[in-house]
Amino acid sequence: MARLAPQTHDEILAAAARRFGVTGYRGTSLQDIASEVGCSKAAVLYHFANKEAILTELxxxxxxxxxxxxxxxxxxxxxxxxxxxxxxxxxxxxxxxxxxxxxxxxxxxxxxxxxxxxxxxxxxxxxxxxxxxxxxxxxxxxxxxxxxxxxxxxxxxxxxxxxxxxxxxxxxxxxxxxxxxx
Amino acid sequence: MARLAPQTHDEILAAAARRFGVTGYRGTSLQDIASEVGCSKAAVLYHFANKEAILTELxxxxxxxxxxxxxxxxxxxxxxxxxxxxxxxxxxxxxxxxxxxxxxxxxxxxxxxxxxxxxxxxxxxxxxxxxxxxxxxxxxxxxxxxxxxxxxxxxxxxxxxxxxxxxxxxxxxxxxxxxxxx
DNA sequence: TCAGCCCCTGACCGATCGGTCAGGCATGCT
DNA sequence: AGCATGCCTGACCGATCGGTCAGGGGCTGA
Structure with missing residues (x-):
């Protein structure tokens, strides 16, 4: 399931915002975010150094x-x-x-x-x-x-x-x- | 390290209250509570059916x-x-x-x-x-x-x-x- | 044509979680 | 003496966590 564009970064941000809003930061796993985006958890960690980096950018x-x-x-x-x-x-x-x-x-x-x-x-x-x-x-x-x-x-x-x-x-x-x- | 008295129940409650107050419910593990009391995690679960039962009694x-x-x-x-x-x-x-x-x-x-x-x-x-x-x-x-x-x-x-x-x-x-x- | 880079994958890691289980050690009743 | 009961232990379980890693496909410029 190769993704075509480097817009994945922003899609991850948007997905994370949605999930954080529902289940909170601690209650949201990297896998949750990856599933919402439709990519692998490793892809999320390719675009962001770690989970906290997503929150700080947000x-x-x-x-x-x-x-x-x-x-x-x-x-x-x-x-x-x-x-x-x-x-x-x-x-x-x-x-x-x-x-x-x-x-x-x-x-x-x-x-x-x-x-x-x-x-x-x-x-x-x-x-x-x-x-x-x-x-x-x-x-x-x-x-x-x-x-x-x-x-x-x-x-x-x-x-x-x-x-x-x-x-x-x-x-x-x-x-x-x-x-x-x- | 056998505990002598059935007051362990109350000690667990007090320890849980202390820990919950510092790190929150989700941020406190059964092991944290057990360590604070000075007993095993299994002992905590002997006195309480599960983690949520501690909170509800509290x-x-x-x-x-x-x-x-x-x-x-x-x-x-x-x-x-x-x-x-x-x-x-x-x-x-x-x-x-x-x-x-x-x-x-x-x-x-x-x-x-x-x-x-x-x-x-x-x-x-x-x-x-x-x-x-x-x-x-x-x-x-x-x-x-x-x-x-x-x-x-x-x-x-x-x-x-x-x-x-x-x-x-x-x-x-x-x-x-x-x-x-x- | 081929090297090199970007983007991404699945497999895997150690740690920690809540919870279970068989057994052991006292104590007290018969 | 024997037995049951209450209290507790260490070992263990499956699940999930955040994070790592080697490699692979596709695009691009030489």
């Missing part, structure tokens, strides 16, 4: 966007500006990349601890700090965490809701839920 | 509490009452059983789809419906989902925050974030 655009958001937040001098930038930026990012987020399927905590994702964890901490308006109060920190974790978990779920409707709903929620800085 | 009290909460919510005639009962009941439940919730470590979606947990999914849907004040508007449904998923993910994280402080923070957040029924 998540690369989202991670890059997260990094630029981080820079924008850090550049904000006052807590109010940082909170607003974090809220709007994070919602925009969550909606734009909800397909990518969805395919992690609640494996965030486990994946974040893996080597190569540690800097993501630092970015998330700064994001939480900004959403809490740089407050130390536990109520602000708890609220920020609930909202970030909840939004991340939510975006993949409401696939039937159009982008702008989802974005409006999330922004309105954040406006209501976030405590003002003080 | 989660039994939390599931029972969730079921009674569901009954209380369903009994509420009007949306406002259902929303209030759901909010207060869910926060209380999340804080009381945060240790149990923590050891699922974001494996909620995967575990809920497993047979034997399907009725939990129905309960969660009713909980979401109540929190959205039985509204069909996507903004209300999205907000309810964010809050439920976020709170579930949060509770295990803030182990250093005392129970009542966490409960107050979550209740205040829900009061701000939930749209009134209409």
């Amino acid at each position: 998540m690369a655009p989202a991670i890059e966007a997260l990094r630029t958001l981080d820079e924008r937040i850090v550049a904000q001098p006052d807590p109010e500006g940082a909170q607003r930038a974090a809220a709007e930026g994070f919602v925009d990012l969550a909606v734009r990349f909800r397909a990518e987020i969805a395919l992690l399927r609640g494996e965030f905590p486990n994946l974040l601890q893996q080597p190569g994702f540690t800097h993501i964890q630092q970015i998330s901490e700064r994001l939480l700090d900004a959403l809490a308006a740089r407050s130390e109060r536990s109520s602000a920190r708890v609220a920020a965490f609930v909202l970030v974790a909840g939004i991340a978990e939510t975006c993949g779920e409401f696939a039937d809701v159009p982008d702008d409707e989802l974005r409006d709903a999330l922004l309105a929620l954040l406006r209501r839920a976030l405590e003002p800085a003080r | 989660m039994a009290p939390a599931i029972e509490a969730l079921r009674t909460l569901d009954e209380r919510i369903v009994a509420q005639p009007d949306p406002e009452g259902a929303q209030r009962a759901a909010a207060e009941g869910f926060v209380d439940l999340a804080v009381r059983f945060r240790a149990e919730i923590a050891l699922l470590r974001g494996e909620f979606p995967n575990l809920l789809q497993q047979p034997g947990f399907t009725h939990i999914q129905q309960i969660s849907e009713r909980l979401l419906d109540a929190l959205a004040a039985r509204s069909e508007r996507s903004s209300a449904r999205v907000a309810a989902f964010v809050l439920v998923a976020g709170i579930a993910e949060t509770c295990g994280e803030f182990a250093d925050v005392p129970d009542d402080e966490l409960r107050d923070a979550l209740l205040a957040l829900l009061r701000r974030a939930l749209e009134p029924a209409r």
Whole structure:
């Protein structure tokens, strides 16, 4: 079953995204992906160094966007500006990349601890700090965490809701839920 | 290394809870649990029919509490009452059983789809419906989902925050974030 | 025509998984 | 003394995992 074109690389990516979205990263085997593509498991590993390389290539655009958001937040001098930038930026990012987020399927905590994702964890901490308006109060920190974790978990779920409707709903929620800085 | 007492059953439960909390259910092997207890893997399977039986026994009290909460919510005639009962009941439940919730470590979606947990999914849907004040508007449904998923993910994280402080923070957040029924 | 490269295959590897099984060693009842 | 029962062990099972490897077909440029 020889494949004609070098587009196999992209087909593997698409197949992996589909499978990860259903059974999660850990719950998807290289054989699953190969079967979905219609090639051998060895072919998958010809195009990608290993299983993790598929995931990192799949998540690369989202991670890059997260990094630029981080820079924008850090550049904000006052807590109010940082909170607003974090809220709007994070919602925009969550909606734009909800397909990518969805395919992690609640494996965030486990994946974040893996080597190569540690800097993501630092970015998330700064994001939480900004959403809490740089407050130390536990109520602000708890609220920020609930909202970030909840939004991340939510975006993949409401696939039937159009982008702008989802974005409006999330922004309105954040406006209501976030405590003002003080 | 013969073990003297039948307390091994409870030691296995405690060890499993510890390991599940760190590496998750799927990420913890029966051998891991056995090593933590200091017995053989076969001993673990002498006390429990299989791996899932350990998890279900660990989660039994939390599931029972969730079921009674569901009954209380369903009994509420009007949306406002259902929303209030759901909010207060869910926060209380999340804080009381945060240790149990923590050891699922974001494996909620995967575990809920497993047979034997399907009725939990129905309960969660009713909980979401109540929190959205039985509204069909996507903004209300999205907000309810964010809050439920976020709170579930949060509770295990803030182990250093005392129970009542966490409960107050979550209740205040829900009061701000939930749209009134209409 | 032929060498060389790209793309891919099937066979195979060691490791680990959840789970089974026969047997052994205490303890306690008859 | 003899026997049953409860608790536990090491050895083993088939399945599956991520990953490796030698080789083979087809295309291309010399």
